[in-house]
Amino acid sequence: MNRTILLIKAQLINSSGINKLLKSSTKGEKLKAGLLSGLVIFVILMIFVQMSMYAWVTSDFLTGKGALDILIIAGTALSMLVCLFMSIYKAPGYLFAFRDFDMLMSLPVSQGAVLVSKLFMIVSTNAGLAVLLGFPYLMVYGIKTSVGMAYYFAAILLLILASLIPVIAGAVLSLFIGRLSSRSRHTNLFLIVGTFVLLILFMGGMFSLNSLTTANIENMVNIISSLKAIYYPFGLITAALRMDIISILVFAVISIIVFIIFVWLFARSFKAVNSQMQEKYKASDYKMTDLQVRTTAMALFKKEVSLYFSSYIYVINTGFGAVMMVLILVMFIFSRSKLDELTAALPVNMSMDLIVTMAMVFCVALTCTTAPSISLEGKNLWIVKSLPLKAMDIFRSKILLNLVITAPILVICSTVFTAVLGFSILEYLLIVAVGCSYCVFIAVAGLIINLHFPKLEWNTQVAAVKQSASVMLALATGFLSILLPFGIFAMVNPANPVVFQAFWFIAVAAADAAALSYLKGRGTALFKAL
Amino acid sequence: MLRIEKLSKIYKNGKKAVDNLSLEVKPGDIFGFIGHNGAGKTTTLKCATGLLDFNEGEIFINGKSIKTEDLECKKTMAFIPDNPDLYENMTGIQYLNFIADIFTVSKKEREEAIKEYADAFEITSSLGDIISAYSHGMKQKLALISAFIHRPGLLVLDEPFVGLDPKASHTLKGFLKELCDNGGAVFFSTHVLEVAEKLCNKIAIIKAGRLIACGDTAEVKGDSTLEEIFMELIDNE
Numbered sequence: 001m002n003r004t005i006l007l008i009k010a011q012l013i014n015s016s017g018i019n020k021l022l023k024s025s026t027k028g029e030k031l032k033a034g035l036l037s038g039l040v041i042f043v044i045l046m047i048f049v050q051m052s053m054y055a056w057v058t059s060d061f062l063t064g065k066g067a068l069d070i071l072i073i074a075g076t077a078l079s080m081l082v083c084l085f086m087s088i089y090k091a092p093g094y095l096f097a098f099r100d101f102d103m104l105m106s107l108p109v110s111q112g113a114v115l116v117s118k119l120f121m122i123v124s125t126n127a128g129l130a131v132l133l134g135f136p137y138l139m140v141y142g143i144k145t146s147v148g149m150a151y152y153f154a155a156i157l158l159l160i161l162a163s164l165i166p167v168i169a170g171a172v173l174s175l176f177i178g179r180l181s182s183r184s185r186h187t188n189l190f191l192i193v194g195t196f197v198l199l200i201l202f203m204g205g206m207f208s209l210n211s212l213t214t215a216n217i218e219n220m221v222n223i224i225s226s227l228k229a230i231y232y233p234f235g236l237i238t239a240a241l242r243m244d245i246i247s248i249l250v251f252a253v254i255s256i257i258v259f260i261i262f263v264w265l266f267a268r269s270f271k272a273v274n275s276q277m278q279e280k281y282k283a284s285d286y287k288m289t290d291l292q293v294r295t296t297a298m299a300l301f302k303k304e305v306s307l308y309f310s311s312y313i314y315v316i317n318t319g320f321g322a323v324m325m326v327l328i329l330v331m332f333i334f335s336r337s338k339l340d341e342l343t344a345a346l347p348v349n350m351s352m353d354l355i356v357t358m359a360m361v362f363c364v365a366l367t368c369t370t371a372p373s374i375s376l377e378g379k380n381l382w383i384v385k386s387l388p389l390k391a392m393d394i395f396r397s398k399i400l401l402n403l404v405i406t407a408p409i410l411v412i413c414s415t416v417f418t419a420v421l422g423f424s425i426l427e428y429l430l431i432v433a434v435g436c437s438y439c440v441f442i443a444v445a446g447l448i449i450n451l452h453f454p455k456l457e458w459n460t461q462v463a464a465v466k467q468s469a470s471v472m473l474a475l476a477t478g479f480l481s482i483l484l485p486f487g488i489f490a491m492v493n494p495a496n497p498v499v500f501q502a503f504w505f506i507a508v509a510a511a512d513a514a515a516l517s518y519l520k521g522r523g524t525a526l527f528k529a530l
Numbered sequence: 531m532l533r534i535e536k537l538s539k540i541y542k543n544g545k546k547a548v549d550n551l552s553l554e555v556k557p558g559d560i561f562g563f564i565g566h567n568g569a570g571k572t573t574t575l576k577c578a579t580g581l582l583d584f585n586e587g588e589i590f591i592n593g594k595s596i597k598t599e600d601l602e603c604k605k606t607m608a609f610i611p612d613n614p615d616l617y618e619n620m621t622g623i624q625y626l627n628f629i630a631d632i633f634t635v636s637k638k639e640r641e642e643a644i645k646e647y648a649d650a651f652e653i654t655s656s657l658g659d660i661i662s663a664y665s666h667g668m669k670q671k672l673a674l675i676s677a678f679i680h681r682p683g684l685l686v687l688d689e690p691f692v693g694l695d696p697k698a699s700h701t702l703k704g705f706l707k708e709l710c711d712n713g714g715a716v717f718f719s720t721h722v723l724e725v726a727e728k729l730c731n732k733i734a735i736i737k738a739g740r741l742i743a744c745g746d747t748a749e750v751k752g753d754s755t756l757e758e759i760f761m762e763l764i765d766n767e
Contacts (some may be wrong), residue, residue: 025759029542286658288645291637299631303617310619379615385581388604469711528583 003109007117012507014515033483036469039192043472044132056333059140068144075137076162077128083163088177089171089313093460094118095171100313112267119263122167122403131156131165132458138241147370151241154248158237161255167362168262175273192315199316279397296389300397306403307376308369312459314376317471321366324410328359329413333420336445348490351497356417357504358482361438362433365478369402370446374530375455381530391524395447402443410435430501436506441481444515446474451519453506481511531557531684531715532578537578537587539739547573548584549739555573555684555717558739562730562747563719564760570739571719572612572688578717579686591684605633608677612689612719614669619667622653622672622750626679633680643679650701652676662716667692674702678709687718691725703729727756735759735763 005470013019055071095118104114138155177191201345236254239247259491266273277384306313332339343355350358377384384394418428450470458464485504494500534557539548548570555561556617565571568633569706576582579639580600589596591603617625630640648654651671661669670693677685685706691699706729720726727747732742733756742763743750751759 157746185627213683284655286621286623286655287656288641288654291623291630291641293640294631294634295633299628302629303620306620306624307617368599379619382581382611384614386579386604386609387629388601389632390601403633475684 002111004116007104007113008120011117011121013040039469039472043476044140048132048136051133052385055137055365059144061201063144063379064216068141069238071137071141071144075134075141076159076237078137079134079159080162080166082133083126083130083166084173085123085166086129086168088174089176089462089466090122090460091123091171091481093462094121095272096175099459105271110267111270112263115263115267115270117381119167122170123164126167127160130159130257134159134162139371141241148244151243154243155241158240158251159313161252164255168259170190171262171266174295179290183357189309192309192319195316196320197311200323200327201321208232222327235312235319238408238506257402297396298392300389300393301400302429304373304401305404311376311461311465313465314369314372317450317465318367318372318403321363322405324366325360325363325409328363329416333416348493350489353431354420354489354501356414356421356423357431357434357501358437359411360488362481364406364435364438364442364484367406368404368442368446368471368474368478369405370443371450371474372399372465372468373398373401373447374450374456374459374527375468375470376461378456378458378464381456385530391527392520394527395519399443402446403439406439406442409435410439426498427501430498430505433505434501434508437505438481440512441508441515442474444512444519445477445481447472448515448519448523449473449477451523451530454530481508531555531559531592532686532717533588533590533647534574534578535586535588535590537574537577537589539570539577539582540586544565547715547739548577549704550587551736551739551741552587553734553744555715557683557713557715557717559717560706560710561715561717561732561733561734561738562726563717563734564721564726564756565719565736566764569736571596571736573739574736575581575686575688575717575719578671579607580604581609582639606682607684607686608680608682609686610673610688610690612692614673616661616673618668619660621660622657622664625672626676628658629676630679635680640679641679644675646708647675647678650705667695667698670694671698674705678705685713685714685718687716688720689720690721691722699725721762723756727751735760736762 057076058074059068059071062070094117097119135155138159139152142151142155159359236247239252254340297313338356339352343350343352346355414428414435417423418431423431453468453470453473455464455468455470485507489500534551534553537548538546539553551570551574553561563571563574565662573582573714576592577584578596580596580603592606594602596603601647617628621627626648627640635643644657645654646656651674653668653671656664656668660674661672664672670690674690677687690702694702703725708751710716730747732745733747733750735742735750743759747756750756754762
């Protein structure tokens with residue numbers, strides 16, 4: 001068998017966890033693995049359905065304005081942007097300073113073969129993501145323009161091809177970031193801030209797409225024309241999806257050739273780049289100074305804070321909810337009309353304080369730092385397990401980190417909302433009370449879920465933070481915990497929203513108490529068994 | 531100091547990793563635990579330090595059960611695994627300070643201890659660097675310092691000499707002897723039979739989870755070398 005294929009096969013076996021599934025000794029483990037696979041398929045389906053619905057709603061408006069092409073650009077741009085982020089995330093684990101570098105380099109295989117096998121892992125997952133996120137837009141475009149079956153095959157092919165260039169851009173960016181990291185200790189901070197700024201801009205863009213009006217649709221068409229001029233493939237994709245064979249071929253040839261050139265060039269310097277990337281910033285000039293003494297609880301909390309902010313992936317994936325709280329506040333304050341539009345668009349008549357509470361707790365549900373926190377201990381788990389610590393001490397530090405990230409921002413945002421929208425003291429107290437009790441619930445529930453579904457063996461933190469069952473389940477739990485009161489409100493339609501909010505708070509506080517009690521008992525036992 | 535009574539550990543897949551194992555490490559002992567790969571050494575050490583639950587038997591540290599009083603037991607001991615994965619994004623000094631905080635070591639004591647051990651292992655100048663930049667040997671040295679700084683009564687070490695340069699190995703042997711001279715005890719696994727023979731006053735040999743020899747080093751090896759005895763026992767038992 002070709003050596004590249006052998007390497008790909010070995011990587012697939014190693015990263016897919018197929019052996020764990022097939023060779024699980026107990027029925028319970030097999031059931032757990034089966035349930036997890038089912039959950040992953042369900043989440044994929046839900047994303048596809050949700051994206052399709054969103055694309056359908058947008059298409060209705062765009063058809064009326066004669067600007068349906070925007071769907072193709074939006075779908076392709078979204079999938080390419082996600083692929084770019086994923087490539088930046090994954091490149092450090094797959095392309096640079098990967099764990100099996102020494103082992104692979106000692107084998108009689110070419111650098112090109114190693115590179116291709118590593119790239120295969122990124123390209124294949126990116127292609128899947130590109131189709132999952134971009135195809136709903138292109139599918140809706142196809143339905144609205146009543147094209148033939150060939151269009152849909154072309155759409156999938158073009159999305160897969162379109163995901164190749166973000167891999168190159170992501171690898172180059174990741175290389176640049178890695179080089180910076182080897183020179184300075186503070187690179188992570190700049191990266192986190194930079195990414196949040198980018199995400200906020202992206203959200204801003206999505207928000208303006210949501211609020212398309214006749215006045216700005218023309219503006220949007222102009223922007224897209226400029227985009228097509230700046231990024232040539234956008235124009236090609238649009239033309240190709242009108243089944244222009246030449247455009248399809250040109251786009252395919254451009255994407256593949258650029259990718260081949262990248263592989264060829266990168267393969268030349270693969271070993272040198274990786275050797276350099278393994279070098280870390282070392283000052284080696286430490287002199288003993290006064291050491292700060294902390295209590296056990298503070299030491300554990302400081303450890304959590306330090307590990308949190310040292311992980312770019314952890315912060316970006318779990319901190320955005322907190323940033324969103326501020327974004328929502330700014331958006332509602334500067335664009336009060338949007339708030340009124342949103343209130344009018346809701347299927348039930350909700351008071352403003354309830355809408356604010358819902359928005360705040362939605363952001364809290366997105367900020368679950370505890371869901372991957374046990375998994376992230378990974379190979380370091382022996383440290384806390386061998387120290388004289390109660391499991392609850394460790395849990396408290398993890399919960400506290402989550403609370404410190406969400407609760408202060410929630411209180412500040414609620415206070416500003418109250419001042420701007422003129423809520424009563426009681427309404428304000430209830431917003432804060434429900435919000436804070438949600439902060440506790442999300443943190444404790446995340447930890448419990450992670451204790452049930454730990455992923456301690458991983459090569460990159462991405463696996464624990466983005467691709468683990470516990471994170472998906474924690475998100476689902478968070479959303480369900482918001483949908484439930486929303487549904488009850490819609491069914492009951494209470495005359496006094498303050499009374500509803502008070503009952504809501506009591507229910508969440510009771511759930512907090514139950515979750516904490518479960519964590520203390522069963523959670524401790526699960527931790528000991530890890 | 532450490533008493534293991536009829537310890538048995540069965541993994542989920544049904545494999546009996548340790549079978550009815552009993553031994554005692556007394557104050558002043560440097561106790562070597564030897565056996566081939568997969569014999570059950572690491573499992574025994576992890577059970578003894580409270581990292582793993584076990585199915586049968588009891589383990590006592592200073593008379594306290596690791597099952598029911600694990601916190602009290604852990605306060606008086608330190609464990610270092612064979613491949614110590616430390617918090618890669620902490621600096622060396624942050625890690626040591628973290629461990630000192632957990633063991634509530636006073637400011638003066640921790641500063642003195644860190645200086646003493648870091649100077650001896652020659653890594654003081656690197657303590658300000660992040661651990662991911664350390665070599666395997668440096669990580670091993672840092673892990674060892676973290677074990678020594680709270681002055682434990684019992685040290686449990688899994689392959690402590692792997693990755694250490696000859697000078698650091700010599701330094702470590704000195705610290706182990708010093709600990710035992712002061713009434714402490716060391717229980718460690720090793721594959722380096724020469725080290726065990728020269729350093730340990732007691733030896734235990736494990737095969738397929740069962741203890742096949744245990745006692746004073748001189749008694750166990752008799753007139754032969756430890757290597758000869760080890761090979762004979764492993765082949766014949």
